Amino acid sequence: MYTDAEAAALYDLVEAWNPDGHPADAHYHRLVMAAGDVLDVGCGTGGMLHRARADGHTGRLAGLDPDPAVLARARRRTDVEWVETTAAGAVWDAEFDLAVMASHAFQYLITDEDLRASLAAIRAALRPGGRFAFETRHPxxxxxxxxxxxxxxxxxxxxxxxxxxxxxxxxxxxxxxxxxxxxxxxxxxxxxxxxxxxxFLGEDALDAFLAEAGFVVETRCGDWDGGPVTAVSREIVTVARRG
Missing domain, CATH: 2.20.25 (N-terminal domain of TfIIb)
Incomplete structure (x- = not known):
């Protein structure tokens, strides 16, 4: 059998975080490097925050994930906080300027209840005016x-x-x-x-959940080049601000 640890290492190899070569990673890297204190929700093996720290980010960096195998790899870097929990289990109170859910992690929020609880916890973790950046595949x-x-x-x-x-x-x-x-x-x-x-949530349903949680959509794109969302868009790329 291929163990959890081996699977996490394989993910780290195949899906290596690469803002120099992947437009999606570059999008989040720009947001992270421009923010003060950053929370990575569904951080996986920690590539986003590893790279941010390596590139000179001096603020607070924290990553959470419910999977202990991927967090074991994330913890190879000790100058970042790593927490084993779900998005809904986050307990920070107005401590971050930016929260991100990259690599389609948002789509793992399946039920309405989990989505609402997760958005509430993410909003609570942000300072007033803080931003939440994520993407989901366009249905x-x-x-x-x-x-x-x-x-x-x-x-x-x-x-x-x-x-x-x-x-x-x-x-x-x-x-x-x-x-x-x-x-x-x-x-x-x-x-x-x-x-x-x-x-897979469409724009209308997505925006209803965001508004209910107290977020205001700041930017919305249908690709990683900043184009609008259209009927043929493959992504819904959102940056929402805590209202």
Whole structure:
């Protein structure tokens, strides 16, 4: 079997944080470097905050994630705060200028109750006027249609092991997509299976939740170049301000 620690290391390798090469990472890096104190919600292996500190960020940096395996890798850097909790479990009170949820982490907030509780906790963690930046896949782009074994990826992990990874969609219902991710040896021997669920919200529903939580949308884009959201946009990129 492929362990949690090995899977976290593989993610760190394949999805390495790279604001020099990836427009999405560059977007968040600019926001983080311009802010004073920053909270990364769903920080994963910590790449965003690692890079910010390495590039000279002098403010407070804190990351939270409920997954102990990814936090173990994040904690390789000790000049950042790391907290094992969910978004809804955050207990800070007006301590940050910016909160971010990158890499589509926002879509893991599935139920209305979890979404409301998470937005309330994020808002509470921000100082008055603080900003919350995140992105979610536009439901009209139907990204899940490309998540199938025909789009498997061949990769090599940090130990030199040749692997094949793929996704299979199990259920699409009411804007919620459940899918299975598989890691296997190149000969097809399955090493690990993970089941995950994501929520796809359109602009109207998204803005209703934000307004209810006390956020005002400051900017909204449909891509990483700053273009408007259209019927063919693949992303809904939002920066909202604590009202």
């Amino acid at each position: 009209s782009a139907r990204a899940w249609e490309a998540w199938n074994p025909g789009n498997a990826s061949d990769i090599v992990d940090g130990g030199g092991r040749a692997l094949r990874t793929w996704f299979e969609v199990d259920l699409v219902e009411d804007g919620v997509v459940s899918y299975t991710g598989t890691i296997a040896d190149r000969d097809g021997t399955v090493l690990r299976v993970d089941r995950e669920t994501l929520r």
